[in-house]
Amino acid sequence: MTEKSATVVGQGYVGLPLAQAAARAGWAVHGLDVTDSLVDALNSGISHVDDLANDDIREMLNLGYRATTDASVVSGSDVVVICVPTPLGEAGAPDLGAVKGASRSIGDNLRPGTTVILESTTYPGTTDSVVKPILEMMSGLAAGTDFQLAYSPERIDPGSEKFGIKNTPKLIGGIDDVSTHAAIAFYGAFVDEPIAMYGTREAETAKLLENTFRHVNIALVNEMAKFCNELNIDIWEVIRGAATKPFGFMKFTPGPGVGGHCIPIDPNYLSYEVRDKLGYPFRFVELAQEINNSMPRYISDRVAELLNEHRKPLNGSDVLLLGVTYKADIADQRESPARPVAELLRARGANIRFHDPMVDVWRLDSGAVPREVSLDDAVSDSDIVVVLQAHESYDLARIAADSKVMFDTRGKSPKPAVRL
Template sequence: MERTTGVAGDDNVAARTKVAVLGLGYVGLPLAVRAAEVGLDVVGYDPDEGKVESLQHGVSYVEDIGDNRLSQLTSFEPTSDVHELREFDVAVITVPTPLRAGAPDLSFVESATRTLADHLRPGAMVVLESTTYPGTTERLVADILLDLTGLRAGRDFHLGFSPERIDPGNREFTFETTPKIVSGTTVEALDAVDAFYSQLVATTVRVSATKVAELAKLLENTFRHVNIALVNEMAILAHDLGIDVWEAIDAAATKPFGFMKFTPGPGVGGHCLPIDPAYLSWAVRTELDKSFRFVELAVDINNHMPDYVVSRAGELLNSRRMCLNGARIGVLGVAYKPGTSDVRESPAERMVELLAHQGAEVWVSDPHVIDWNRSPRVEFESLYDALVETDLVILVTDHEEFDYGKIAEFSPLLLDCRNRFDSAAHIAKL
């Protein structure tokens, strides 16, 4: 594994000025914007005409990309017209890879690859960024392009994989400052992929094969998923033992070696943590006919955390001689993490569903999420008035915009899933 820093000087790649980015979501838009900022001609393709129209009017729907950055771009063309992809030199696939019935759904990758096939020319470069299982780049993407064009990866064009590492809302580690893993199906492809990304980010990390890069991405998030599952189960057991798990975690974190701090919560969300470990488990089961027991246990624990939060909510109401049926419950924060409007795989969705199923009247409030339609929503400006009319408040996502002092003051009963409140008679911690 090699690290390179700064802008690479590959004249062949540097001369490539037309970059096609397929998929303009949380991953593709930051990439497209950055490529345009460094002077490349960028066509951003997305079949969602609403997204494209928004970008064409200079309005961003991704919080990490402000409207001011869009307004300063002179070489970025968002489009829903596939013909605009013609004569691309570099194409980057940044489309979703969801799970369907526990199995990877690569239909978006397949569709994007087929779209590129109509415009692929000898000497061009194709890079997959979408998270997937090892072997996808060399088998699925390469095979589709070969079947449709007769062009072979490594002989006629460069093919590589560079896993996305976007962390929505993270102001410290942005697209530009997060080290970028790069790989290619040949040494020449690796050099080309490295040269391209070295124009966009501060540091690239070269690995020997696309399979290594694909596995590295899954490993990163599986590591986090497993450790979150550990502290989540620890939190459940500590509650039953009458121990403050947050205090125990803080104490353990004072050890300067051999311990990395993870904290419990109401579940995991986003595209990565709930999805990537399942991709890895599926690949192991399919390729090797073995089970990845560690991952499967972690998935089970984290998937059931919303159920545990709801059970704790019922216990707290019972302690006040109330029940979930008919109770008015407020859920604070429905994005999967603080500082973002991203609700993909958010545990709040499952929690609201469970609470409503048991007869609770649920409302939610989130300063970042305005298109929530799964339950009544309280505007952020009216939040503190709504608290006093609520039987139980559950803090799910701890946005900085919340005034935690006022929340504690106005909430009759509060379940704190993020350790944001001091201990008090009316406040219970996860």
């Protein structure tokens, strides 16, 4: 039996774990990327993604995986998966530049019989109205006849020990049944539960519903956290109580804002599309954005208030920020709300410093933030300690006891810490 070959386009947080899963399942995998330094590092066995260690990359290389910038690998591939970034561009509009660029490189090298799958999170219609015409134009082939095309959203949960590619059900919607089944045949080699969807648009929209659901529910508890504080009600106890209901409730917790790629950015793809195509707002997304984006200012106001209670002005105070990544126990800083919190505190005259076991250098638009190496000294030297990310390694009870004032935006610390 000849070995099946796959090219994964984009070797980031999504593409690299996918390349690993496919390689382990016996596929000959090429990791296609546009960044030379990244390709060189991967081929030398060095990982840049939290969930994969250097040993994992070496294992992949032993299995035949190779990273490359040469798009001609597409011509020898049975399956090509697109995992490139989908950021926001000017005025919050979707930026599909990388998806279009990847589609052009694939189309240029596409051979009949190949299955192309888009995984990047995007607005409904992208696979059919953006990717398909580019592939057809560049290759001269017809989708559905000469090659198969499907959409399958990534559902990666960075840093999770419970859910990985294998045990997370995977939605798959093709432009036709043959495409859906071709994509299922690929994922079925390493995903326990591939789920066929009616089509590409339903699969694209399902991903956006998932992310919007989180965004809206986080906004709900963030708004409640604000008024509960004013009403002298402990929001964390409220959530603990509500979460004991075994049906009809799902726990979300407040915090300094939303971070990462999925929650702050992806719902914009849906609201932009609704406004652009239909002319009216997706009100839940816009309200959630407004509330979640207000959290960094709320945090900086609470820090000023707490210092004031201790007869200190924020201006000139030493503020230690603990944990600056967007999620606990991972190094990813993308869209981390720690950035706007730090910028606001600095703009109001605070001397900010940070401690984070996962981050060596932290640079804001206003300049680098000094990094503290010794947590104990930093805590005792600061006027206030602000927990922005409760990494597992932090002994929050001890830090609370040793701090002059401690404000925990994640609600994980015991008294005398003040919780959000």
